[in-house]
Amino acid sequence: MKISGSHTLQFPPEKAYTLMQDPDVLARAIPGCESLEKTGEDEYRMKMKMALASFSGAFEGKVRITDQTPPQSFRLLVEGTGKIGFMRGNGLLKLAASGAGTEVSYEGDALVGGTMAAVGQRLIDGTARMLIKRFFEKLGEEKAASG
Amino acid sequence: MATTIAKPELLVGKRLRRREDPRLITGTATYVDDIKMPGMLYAVIVRSPHAAASIKSMDVSKAAQHPGVAAVFTGKDTEKVGPVPCGSSLPGLRVPHHYILAPERVYFVGHPVAVVVATDRYVAKDAADLIEIDWDVRGAVADPEKAIADGAPPVHPQWPDNKAFTHHQEGGDVDKAFAEADVIVKQRITSQRLIPTAMETRGVVAEWRAADRQLNLYSSTQIPHLMRSLVAQMLGLEENRLRVVTPEVGGGFGSKLNVYAEEALMGFVAMKLGKPVKWIESRRENFLCTIHGRGHVDYYEVAAKKDGTITGIKLLIIQDLGAYHQLLTPAIPTLSVLMMPGLYKTANIRADIIGAFTNCVPTDAYRGAGRPEATHGIERMVDILAAELKMDPVEIRLKNFIQKEDFPFPTATGLTYDTGDYSLPLKKALGMVGYEKLRAEQAEKRKKGELMGIGISTYGEICAFGPSPATPAGGWESATVKIDPSGKVTVMTGCSPHGQGEETTFAQIAADELGIDIDDILVLHGDTAIVQYGIGTFGSRATAVGGTALYFALQDLKAKIKKFGAFLLESDDATLAGGVVTCNKTGASKTLQEIAGATYRAMKLPANTEPGLIATHFWEPTNFTFPFGAHIVVSDIDRETGGITIRRYIAVDDCGNILNPLIVDGQVHGGVAQGLGQALWEEAVYDESGQLVTGEMTDYVLPRAHMMPWIESDHTTTPTPVNPLGVKGVGEAGTIGCSPAMVNSVVDALSPLGVRHIDMPMTPEKIWRLVQGASSQEPVARMGERL
Numbered sequence: 001m002k003i004s005g006s007h008t009l010q011f012p013p014e015k016a017y018t019l020m021q022d023p024d025v026l027a028r029a030i031p032g033c034e035s036l037e038k039t040g041e042d043e044y045r046m047k048m049k050m051a052l053a054s055f056s057g058a059f060e061g062k063v064r065i066t067d068q069t070p071p072q073s074f075r076l077l078v079e080g081t082g083k084i085g086f087m088r089g090n091g092l093l094k095l096a097a098s099g100a101g102t103e104v105s106y107e108g109d110a111l112v113g114g115t116m117a118a119v120g121q122r123l124i125d126g127t128a129r130m131l132i133k134r135f136f137e138k139l140g141e142e143k144a145a146s147g
Numbered sequence: 148m149a150t151t152i153a154k155p156e157l158l159v160g161k162r163l164r165r166r167e168d169p170r171l172i173t174g175t176a177t178y179v180d181d182i183k184m185p186g187m188l189y190a191v192i193v194r195s196p197h198a199a200a201s202i203k204s205m206d207v208s209k210a211a212q213h214p215g216v217a218a219v220f221t222g223k224d225t226e227k228v229g230p231v232p233c234g235s236s237l238p239g240l241r242v243p244h245h246y247i248l249a250p251e252r253v254y255f256v257g258h259p260v261a262v263v264v265a266t267d268r269y270v271a272k273d274a275a276d277l278i279e280i281d282w283d284v285r286g287a288v289a290d291p292e293k294a295i296a297d298g299a300p301p302v303h304p305q306w307p308d309n310k311a312f313t314h315h316q317e318g319g320d321v322d323k324a325f326a327e328a329d330v331i332v333k334q335r336i337t338s339q340r341l342i343p344t345a346m347e348t349r350g351v352v353a354e355w356r357a358a359d360r361q362l363n364l365y366s367s368t369q370i371p372h373l374m375r376s377l378v379a380q381m382l383g384l385e386e387n388r389l390r391v392v393t394p395e396v397g398g399g400f401g402s403k404l405n406v407y408a409e410e411a412l413m414g415f416v417a418m419k420l421g422k423p424v425k426w427i428e429s430r431r432e433n434f435l436c437t438i439h440g441r442g443h444v445d446y447y448e449v450a451a452k453k454d455g456t457i458t459g460i461k462l463l464i465i466q467d468l469g470a471y472h473q474l475l476t477p478a479i480p481t482l483s484v485l486m487m488p489g490l491y492k493t494a495n496i497r498a499d500i501i502g503a504f505t506n507c508v509p510t511d512a513y514r515g516a517g518r519p520e521a522t523h524g525i526e527r528m529v530d531i532l533a534a535e536l537k538m539d540p541v542e543i544r545l546k547n548f549i550q551k552e553d554f555p556f557p558t559a560t561g562l563t564y565d566t567g568d569y570s571l572p573l574k575k576a577l578g579m580v581g582y583e584k585l586r587a588e589q590a591e592k593r594k595k596g597e598l599m600g601i602g603i604s605t606y607g608e609i610c611a612f613g614p615s616p617a618t619p620a621g622g623w624e625s626a627t628v629k630i631d632p633s634g635k636v637t638v639m640t641g642c643s644p645h646g647q648g649e650e651t652t653f654a655q656i657a658a659d660e661l662g663i664d665i666d667d668i669l670v671l672h673g674d675t676a677i678v679q680y681g682i683g684t685f686g687s688r689a690t691a692v693g694g695t696a697l698y699f700a701l702q703d704l705k706a707k708i709k710k711f712g713a714f715l716l717e718s719d720d721a722t723l724a725g726g727v728v729t730c731n732k733t734g735a736s737k738t739l740q741e742i743a744g745a746t747y748r749a750m751k752l753p754a755n756t757e758p759g760l761i762a763t764h765f766w767e768p769t770n771f772t773f774p775f776g777a778h779i780v781v782s783d784i785d786r787e788t789g790g791i792t793i794r795r796y797i798a799v800d801d802c803g804n805i806l807n808p809l810i811v812d813g814q815v816h817g818g819v820a821q822g823l824g825q826a827l828w829e830e831a832v833y834d835e836s837g838q839l840v841t842g843e844m845t846d847y848v849l850p851r852a853h854m855m856p857w858i859e860s861d862h863t864t865t866p867t868p869v870n871p872l873g874v875k876g877v878g879e880a881g882t883i884g885c886s887p888a889m890v891n892s893v894v895d896a897l898s899p900l901g902v903r904h905i906d907m908p909m910t911p912e913k914i915w916r917l918v919q920g921a922s923s924q925e926p927v928a929r930m931g932e933r934l
């Protein structure tokens with residue numbers, strides 16, 4: 001499944017880039033994230049809770065950041081498994097100055113399996129969009145809090 | 148209680164209500180899940196979430212220690228249990244070893260890898276969630292055409308081309324027919340994967356009585372005896388130590404014409420633990436792990452003369468087999484080849500099948516099993532040819548039909564059609580629908596830009612499976628009739644039903660033959676300890692083969708009743724009628740009850756006659772039977788929404804003699820529902836990684852009552868000479884006749900827009916896109932992609 005879109009942040013790319021590399025900020029901004037623990041250089045172990053339609057479940061997974069070109073782009077690799085299935089994602093995030101703010105565009109592939117795929121397929125795309133939107137909104141709040 | 152005698156009228160042919168229905172509609176029937184035993188344990192099966200993967204490691208310790216868990220077994224524990232059987236043999240067929248639990252590699256989502264047994268189903272489920280499996284995920288392929296293309300990931304590493312078999316069949320001189328043709332039409336036609344979705348999912352209860360060395364297996368199956376033979380082999384148990392009981396079966400449609408891993412697995416668990424164990428399939432498991440139907444990609448070419456005479460047919464079938472062969476998986480497309488000429492007099496055919504392994508659940512028999520695909524193909528092609536030649540679809544059919552005087556007719560595919568008069572049901576259906584008037588109305592509507600279609604299919608099918616040499620496991624059927632000393636009659640049939648109403652129809656046959664009341668007859672089935680042996684219920688065979696076995700057993704008994712009656716009357720000229728033997732000279736008579744009592748009391752016996760009144764007959768048919776019919780669908784299409792409204796549905800079926808018109812109607816209605824399901828709504832969709840994305844009923848659209856049209860059903864009657872009842876079979880006719888009529892109707896409606904073919908299911912979105920002028924073959928976008 002392809003996922004792509006864009007979101008505008010009200011602060012410059014440098015700030016946005018820094019925030020998005022900060023595990024503490026990410027832990028707070030990623031919807032459902034329960035913990036994000038550094039396991040190596042640009043590698044994290046993440047626990048998150050996700051709800052999809054009538055069922056929800058805990059996921060455990062790995063997050064890796066590669067191809068960093070601050071403050072323009074980086075690649076995010078996510079892998080998670082839980083009782084309701086598994087997911088794997090790979091996306092490139094691009095940051096571009098847009099007036100005083102930043103236009104973040106993302107493009108990637110996501111693969112889901114297990115119960116989640118069999119039952120929730122119709123909803124995955126919409127849910128993913130909603131989660132991404134929430135993430136960026138949270139990121140905006142983090143910026144406001146951190147100044 | 149006295150046996151009622153001298154019944155005034157015959158029951159065969161009567162619209163009798165089904166005797167089995169009261170218990171079904173009052174919720175008092177016993178299904179597998181209703182069976183409860185002291186100390187019973189419950190099993191939950193752990194299944195692969197991946198379509199292709201290896202098990203790097205599996206840790207079951209947490210599950211095993213979970214309170215209430217009796218045991219956890221993995222593929223390592225069950226490695227010695229025999230493989231899930233493939234009953235078909237084709238030359239060069241590649242048969243992967245199908246473990247009941249995968250010990251190392253998994254090949255489809257839902258592949259069983261472990262079983263958790265606990266005091267309660269929910270405890271077992273909780274414990275199953277504690278099993279940790281580290282997977283090495285591999286590349287998967289879910290599309291049969293992609294699977295056989297170069298570079299596809301191999302489903303089974305030992306066969307990198309993903310071809311389980313190829314099959315070639317030829318009749319006549321196809322090359323000459325195509326070389327001399329005036330016109331050749333070609334079309335790729337798919338028959339999508341379908342999920343059989345019986346109302347009752349599968350279920351197994353196993354009870355091991357160690358002291359008796361007896362395994363009792365309760366299973367929701369269409370084939371209790373074949374299951375006993377095969378599961379006994381898998382478990383290494385003597386066949387006579389295994390008893391298979393089939394209680395009420397809530398639908399099968401072919402999906403329970405199988406032996407699955409779970410039967411042997413529950414047997415294994417019960418024997419290991421010494422306790423009864425129950426497994427009931429969840430609906431999600433049913434979608435993922437019970438066989439699917441269809442899964443064809445067909446490439447058709449039809450050669451014809453200018454006047455519409457069909458001279459040759461070429462067909463390439465790419466069959467999506469899934470990851471394994473279940474009982475009949477590879478045999479199903481060969482049935483399509485047998486039926487590929489349909490009702491038409493074509494001497495020249497060429498067919499090739501490529502059986503493609505995919506990382507999906509296996510396909511196998513689903514209502515019609517190979518014949519709906521063939522009928523859909525030929526009936527679409529005949530319409531495409533008619534459009535090409537600007538002929539009326541009725542005219543082209545009448546021109547090519549095998550004629551009444553041609554029977555028995557040897558087909559180019561090697562069958563011998565028994566009897567037929569193919570124009571009869573077509574003409575009757577045309578009369579019912581008012582064909583000429585409808586065409587005039589359609590012409591008027593077209594002037595106004597309105598979309599109205601008239602679709603015709605004239606189908607033929609193979610029923611009454613079948614002569615033993617032509618079937619994988621014997622094609623005969625058996626019946627025992629036992630008359631008790633009180634004169635009450637028990638019929639035991641080897642055709643274990645799953646909704647066919649045999650407790651009614653078989654009792655009708657016995658009541659008429661013996662001349663007694665139907666309430667004095669009990670029909671038993673589905674228990675290998677009670678029934679002699681049997682093949683089972685599938686392929687529209689129960690009445691034509693099982694009913695005939697019963698008929699012959701009754702003839703044996705009638706001879707004995709008459710002999711005994713005459714003996715008791717000291718008569719040398721006696722007649723058996725209405726359940727009474729009467730001396731034609733004195734008028735003295737003995738009732739069946741008196742005679743039955745005397746045969747068991749045995750104070751005096753006629754010469755060379757054994758006591759008792761029991762007869763068993765195993766009947767071997769000499770041929771299949773070949774029912775036929777015509778279905779017509781009148782549809783209106785909404786240009787704005789792509790919605791299809793079925794205005795009229797006409798079904799004229801010729802299934803030979805009809806024993807019970809109510810049951811025949813029921814079969815036609817159910818069959819049409821499933822045909823419309825395929826034509827309009829149902830499709831099992833796997834994504835590229837082999838995940839079934841139509842994994843529940845919100846995504847897999849089954850027909851519901853309000854979606855069904857009013858079915859105007861009628862019949863013509865052309866009896867078969869193959870059996871003395873003259874019955875042909877009707878269990879699958881509705882499905883077979885339906886889908887091409889429905890698609891032909893919509894294509895006819897859209898033909899002014901240049902539409903020539905539409906693949907199923909014809910969802911409103913697909914139709915809307917066609918009306919809007921978009922490409923017909925574009926994959927249908929899922930809702931999510933439009934958000």
